Amino acid sequence: MKKRQVVLALGLIFGSGIGCAQAEDLAGSIQIKGSDTMVNLCQAWAEAFMSKHPDVTIAVTGGGSGTGFAALIAGTCDLAASSRKIKPKELTLAQKKGAEPIEEIVALDGLAVVVHPSNPVKQLTLKQLADVFTGRVLNWKELGGQDAGIVLLSREVNSGTHVYFKEHVLDVDASQQEFAPQALLLSSSQAIADEVASNTSAIGYYGMGYLNPKNATVAVAKSEGDPYVLPNEATVQSGEYPISRPLFLYARTEQQGLIKAFLDFAKSPDGEQIVRSTDFVPVVHTNP
Amino acid sequence: MFWRSLKERGIEAAIHVCGVSSIALVALIFVFLLKEGFSLFRSVPLNDFLLGRSWYPISDPPRFGILPLILGSCWVTLGAILLAVPLGLGSALFISEVAQGWAKEALKTGIELLAAIPSVVLGFVGITVLAPIIKHVFHLPTGLTALTGSITLAFMAMPTIVSITEDALAAVPRSYREASFALGATQWQTMHRVLLPAARSGIVAAIMLGIGRVIGETMAVMMVTGNSAVIPNTLLRPVRTLTATIAAEMGETVRGDEHYFALFAIGIVLFVISFVINVAADLFLHQERT
Numbered sequence: 001m002k003k004r005q006v007v008l009a010l011g012l013i014f015g016s017g018i019g020c021a022q023a024e025d026l027a028g029s030i031q032i033k034g035s036d037t038m039v040n041l042c043q044a045w046a047e048a049f050m051s052k053h054p055d056v057t058i059a060v061t062g063g064g065s066g067t068g069f070a071a072l073i074a075g076t077c078d079l080a081a082s083s084r085k086i087k088p089k090e091l092t093l094a095q096k097k098g099a100e101p102i103e104e105i106v107a108l109d110g111l112a113v114v115v116h117p118s119n120p121v122k123q124l125t126l127k128q129l130a131d132v133f134t135g136r137v138l139n140w141k142e143l144g145g146q147d148a149g150i151v152l153l154s155r156e157v158n159s160g161t162h163v164y165f166k167e168h169v170l171d172v173d174a175s176q177q178e179f180a181p182q183a184l185l186l187s188s189s190q191a192i193a194d195e196v197a198s199n200t201s202a203i204g205y206y207g208m209g210y211l212n213p214k215n216a217t218v219a220v221a222k223s224e225g226d227p228y229v230l231p232n233e234a235t236v237q238s239g240e241y242p243i244s245r246p247l248f249l250y251a252r253t254e255q256q257g258l259i260k261a262f263l264d265f266a267k268s269p270d271g272e273q274i275v276r277s278t279d280f281v282p283v284v285h286t287n288p
Numbered sequence: 289m290f291w292r293s294l295k296e297r298g299i300e301a302a303i304h305v306c307g308v309s310s311i312a313l314v315a316l317i318f319v320f321l322l323k324e325g326f327s328l329f330r331s332v333p334l335n336d337f338l339l340g341r342s343w344y345p346i347s348d349p350p351r352f353g354i355l356p357l358i359l360g361s362c363w364v365t366l367g368a369i370l371l372a373v374p375l376g377l378g379s380a381l382f383i384s385e386v387a388q389g390w391a392k393e394a395l396k397t398g399i400e401l402l403a404a405i406p407s408v409v410l411g412f413v414g415i416t417v418l419a420p421i422i423k424h425v426f427h428l429p430t431g432l433t434a435l436t437g438s439i440t441l442a443f444m445a446m447p448t449i450v451s452i453t454e455d456a457l458a459a460v461p462r463s464y465r466e467a468s469f470a471l472g473a474t475q476w477q478t479m480h481r482v483l484l485p486a487a488r489s490g491i492v493a494a495i496m497l498g499i500g501r502v503i504g505e506t507m508a509v510m511m512v513t514g515n516s517a518v519i520p521n522t523l524l525r526p527v528r529t530l531t532a533t534i535a536a537e538m539g540e541t542v543r544g545d546e547h548y549f550a551l552f553a554i555g556i557v558l559f560v561i562s563f564v565i566n567v568a569a570d571l572f573l574h575q576e577r578t
Contacts (some may be wrong), residue, residue: 070542072544089545149429151429156536158537182526
């Protein structure tokens with residue numbers, strides 16, 4: 001009788017233990033691909049998540065938001081990191097291949113416009129920015145700076161940052177503006193930061209995460225008369241800073257299991273701490 | 289005896305397969321390139337593609353004019369060849385005719401080492417060392433120009449030009465040199481009146497292969513030329529080359545998209561250019577043999 005009770009108790013303990021292990025311990029692998037802007041962020045999330053769940057492996061690769069969507073459509077990644085919304089064209093292609101991409105806003109990012117610290121031009125309106133980047137304004141003199149040609153620095157077309165800037169700054173009056181052809185297309189945000197640091201007449205843009213003391217940040221106003229705002233956590237969350245954007249993770253279909261757990265983690269307070277530590281801004285509504 | 293002949297035949301067959309498969313692979317790649325590339329011309333006329341002046345692949349509607357890219361590639365190649373040919377011929381003449389003993393060996397090894405440097409490393413040196421110098425020397429707004437690309441690529445084309453030219457010079461019969469010296473010619477007269485003309489076809493082939501190397505180079509060029517798709521009128525402006533465009537944009541494209549086909553069409557253009565160059569080089573090499 002006693003023996004049987006012990007066996008039963010042991011069975012209960014082990015059984016519950018196994019039950020717990022099944023609910024707690026996630027195993028498997030996730031492939032995240034896409035936005036270069038988000039590589040550091042995703043990598044930090046992945047590392048924290050993997051140290052919590054040792055049986056999970058997460059691989060993060062960059063290449064640009066378009067690359068991420070291409071991979072998501074082709075089925076070679078589980079999550080696409082993107083700094084822009086999925087295009088209708090990509091959505092139809094994805095649906096053709098049997099995917100139903102689910103969108104999740106995981107962080108916010110202010111696009112900083114930067115110049116060399118010695119440049120006296122420290123504030124611009126959106127309209128002026130559009131004029132500069134489309135090549136209607138060619139000399140710093142016209143903006144109150146020294147007499148020097150403006151060197152435009154942009155990202156390559158596979159960058160979500162490029163697309164966002166084109167759609168939200170150049171097309172500010174929905175007029176299908178293009179980047180001036182003489183704009184230099186650099187292959188990384190770091191390359192822009194380096195070029196701005198060494199070139200007194202350059203102007204460039206990148207995600208806030210790349211801000212550094214060797215680049216001067218330009219305060220941006222929506223239009224003339226509005227206040228000039230610098231990008232920081234408060235102004236980006238409140239939407240006061242005019243060029244800020246949501247950052248997305250796209251799942252291939254309705255998320256479940258491991259992928260859902262990872263997305264939940266990204267939006268948890270721990271995940272938000274990681275967002276802050278990689279110089280992005282947490283999404284407002286889940287902010288404690 | 290039976291086993292031996294069987295082994296012979298087996299090896300023969302294996303070599304045969306190797307030989308045929310490389311040709312088959314090239315043919316398959318070419319077919320694939322044509323199939324994907326020509327799909328573009330269903331929606332974009334060939335003329336607009338080759339002679340169009342604006343390259344805005346992701347705009348709506350997109351514009352796929354590759355004239356600035358072709359000219360960009362041409363400028364960079366022209367600059368690189370102008371720099372690499374005199375330097376390369378000079379080095380080859382020095383190595384094969386003047387240098388003696390250890391200097392000759394050291395130089396040969398050095399040139400081979402230059403060929404072994406990965407292009408991304410040269411690009412890195414170009415962007416950190418060369419670009420600031422060019423910006424400073426020519427008082428330019430930016431150092432990322434066609435000239436920067438040309439200089440970087442000249443270093444990549446040089447080893448090809450030097451080693452093939454040197455082979456061609458070494459193949460000139462010793463009696464030519466002796467006859468020239470016997471007539472009282474100096475060493476320089478011998479080199480430029482006798483050796484260079486005698487090795488002419490080999491030298492032209494060397495230059496052609498050098499051009500092929502330059503026009504197909506991607507990574508270094510993408511890093512140092514600034515990549516702006518303007519029609520360049522001087523070497524001191526940023527340019528965008530055909531190869532850099534494919535490399536920079538292929539990540540963005542979705543299979544079956546117009547942009548994807550356009551990049552393949554650029555691939556065809558590059559293929560045609562390097563094919564012509566290779567055939568020309570081959571013709572010159574064969575001319576030498578007959």
